[in-house]
Amino acid sequence: MLAEERHRIILELLKEHNVVKLQDICERTQCSESSGRRDLQLLEERGLLVRVHGGAKMKQPLQRELDVMGKSAQNTQEKESLGAKAASYIQDDDVIYLDAGTSTIAIIPYLSEDQHLTVVTNGVEHASLLADKNIRTFLLGGRLKNTTKAIIGVEAANDLKRFRFNKAFLGINGVHEKYGLTTPDPDEAEIKRTALERSEKGYVIADKSKFGYVSFVKVADVTDATIITSTLPASVAKQYSSQATIQEVIL
Structure with missing residues (x-):
């Protein structure tokens, strides 16, 4: 050939x-x-x-980002499994932050009214689904990003600073041992960063394809949150295990 x-x-x-x-x-x-x-x-x-x-x-451009429809069509079964794992860390009466995105929306089916949760989110669709489940929900105010249906901007960041959380659950575009946790949009990065800072415990949901990838804006170091991911190749797991706390989900 x-x-x-x-x-x-x-x-x-x-x-x-x-x-x-x-x-x-x-x-x-x-x-x-x-x-x-x-x-x-x-x-x-x-x-x-x-x-x-x-x-x-x-190879992907640093600022490339799919819209909600594009993201939701990717790795559906994997996201469901990671969502279930993330939900297992949520305890009754927790106050949690749910980041906008298709990775975090996969957590919602595993939440119930009986847990007496309070959820703050910048995801419009997230807020609607949580309301359908009769879960106490706060939706941040600010500018709507049409492609991802996320509330972002200065108003949203200031609104977020009013709250404290037991746990925050974030989606992310890139996980890199040197360049950290990254995402394409500076405004969304600021929201993610603020949520982590105001949480007792932070979790990032990232499938194995995100490892080694670097996007435009740094959100945090890989040491700043527990990374929930699918089973990694042994070489990748070894590469990150000395720095990051990683919870692998066997699919």
Whole structure:
């Protein structure tokens, strides 16, 4: 198979799966590991992917962010499992913050009126679903971000500073050992940062594809919250275990 054809197949695999293993590339293209590594190096030099241990991941712009519909269609079963795990940390009578986003909205089906919770959120859809479950809910005031249906801006940040929380649950776009927890939007980053600062305990929900990825704005260090994620490759788990508290969910 010609190198150009292998490159096309590699990029198609990345487009479909976001992360691809070198072993899978070699099997799909019927090439040796040395040829596969050379292909990945060439594609990285062209700015088309990022090499990671044992394979590669799709290169994404620092400010790229899907809208709610786009995010909700990704990793649905995985998000449900992570949402269930996150909900297991919530105790009766807790005051919690729920960040806007499809990762955190997966927590809501596992909450009940009988827990006597108070929830503060900047997610419009989150507030509606919580109200349907008759859970005491406060929706932050401020500017509505149309793509993610999140309330953001100075008014929202100031509103958030009125509250204290037992626990905060955040979605995040990137988890990196050096650059920390990152997200594309500075206004949303400020909301996330403030919620963490005002919480006794912070949790970040991030599937394994978020590890090693860096977005535009830093929210916090990886040491500042417990990261709830799906089962990580052993090399990635080892890489982060010395810094971060990670709770893996076996899918």
